Amino acid sequence: MIARHKFEFVDLSDLFALANAYEKPDSPDYSTYVIGVLVDFEHVWKIKTMYGLKDICKFRITDGRDSHKVTVWGNLVVTTDARVREVKAGFKDGEEEPIIVIASSTKLKIWKSSVQISTLPGSKIYINLDHDFVFAMRQRLREEGYVPSDKTTSSPTTTDVKEVVYVIETVTLKELSEKTSTDFLKMSFMCKVKVKFVEESDNWWYGSCNKRDCYEEVIKFEGKFKIVVLAEDDTEAFNFVLYDRVVKRLLGKTVTNLMAEDPASYPPPLKQIAGREITVKVELTDDNILVSSTVYYVVDAYECSVSTSPVLEDIDTGTSVSNYTNVTFIEEMITSGLGSMSAVRVQGCVVGYGNSENLKIWGFGCRGFAKH
Known part of the structure; x- marks a missing residue:
């Protein structure tokens, strides 16, 4: 039987060196697959960008040793948020298990000495996928005594629109x-x-x-x-x-x-x-x-x-399109350099x-x- 999903993951501990080696950080030559535990999930909220208001959700991905921030853009925001809510709702009191997330075809960027992971038009987010990699990670976490963070999900601020924190400076x-x-x-x-x-x-x-x-x-x-x-x-x-x-x-x-x-x-x-x-x-x-x-x-x-004004530092990945599966790099001019790869x-x-x-x-x- 041909496997439905095939992944080649990069260890979370290797992401900084990989991102730091890019000759063109805004349009890297590689997209990256990562797997880990989803923690500190922030449900959907809006930010102001130079292209208008955009929906995003954020979380951290960890393997119990290293962790990095992930920003989800576009149509993936709603589906990711809904899937996390569904999984959380299925937990029984006191029996919460780690939520294993796979993020495919992502873009890496270093910001203030830390790795930022962002989705692209060709990215996919898998939550608790029925896959051998997920099973193996869950087994390792149990053997190492991993305990989920107390703060696994959170809501955005009460304001409808969150102001962009990092603004690119305009200079002469x-x-x-x-x-x-x-x-x-x-x-x-x-x-x-x-x-x-x-x-x-x-x-x-x-x-x-x-x-x-x-x-x-x-x-x-x-x-x-x-x-x-x-x-x-x-x-x-x-x-x-x-x-x-x-x-x-x-x-x-x-x-x-x-x-x-x-x-x-x-x-x-x-x-x-x-x-x-x-x-x-x-x-x-x-x-x-x-x-x-x-x-x-x-x-x-x-x-x-x-x-x-304002300009988000990783705005390249924030393109909102109606159908991600039909986007090509040549047709879409405001996505990152990787386009829909x-x-x-x-x-x-x-x-x-x-x-x-x-x-x-x-x-x-x-x-x-x-x-x-």
Whole structure:
């Protein structure tokens, strides 16, 4: 019999090292599966985001040794809340057992030296699933004498809307360049800029696949944007690298769209980004901190006409869509960089398009199937 569910879990003790190793924390190359005991559950409440009010619920996941915060977004909020209530209602007085939760295809991010786990459009939450992994964990917990926390569920505050606690600071470009302390490493900042110039390079796109093993045959190949622009405000002017997600948001088009329009020349829509006033979300890298580089990597961008207050630090994962099973990364432009990928630990691979220097910039490549 073919198993209905197949999981490849990452130990909770390994999550910090995994998240800390991401080259692009806002759009990591892997989604992650975790299993543990659900504790400190907070029922549904609303937060204000730049996309409007969003429902979320939160809990901590623990294996009896390590624990991490989990935020559930979108349609999963209601179903997760209902399932937890159902399980709790079935407990007899004094006979409460640990609630085992599996969170699939999640996004990891480090915030203030702790791991934050967030759901994506392709994520699923399983509560007390009838599965060997759940049975094995429950057995281990019994053998180790695990006792459920006194605070296993809680209600949100009495207010209908909870204000966002962590707001990304908006700074000038001069102030951004002055943030060279290691305390700012991997922190995000918002800057309002005007794009003055778009570098017209042959390497305005690169090819990627979603194969986990680079020796596998490539079935699906996808082009993604990477362009460099010069942008300024009243204080400074710096170069910014715009990744695929950012460019798609600004243009409303994909690489495939532009290649179909005119494959022989540099796409006019990219040139038209010059002159636009946008708000960029920048995450400071090792180069920005250690060698004071003023080339900044943009992880998100918005037209200046869009309100950016308040902005939740992990808002990328807060997209609300009507049917998660039909969402694709190309179609949905306000999800995280992983889009709707639901495979375990999916790795994106840069293949041999562009020159060798371009591949060095991205820092990884595929082996065995791409001809340069």
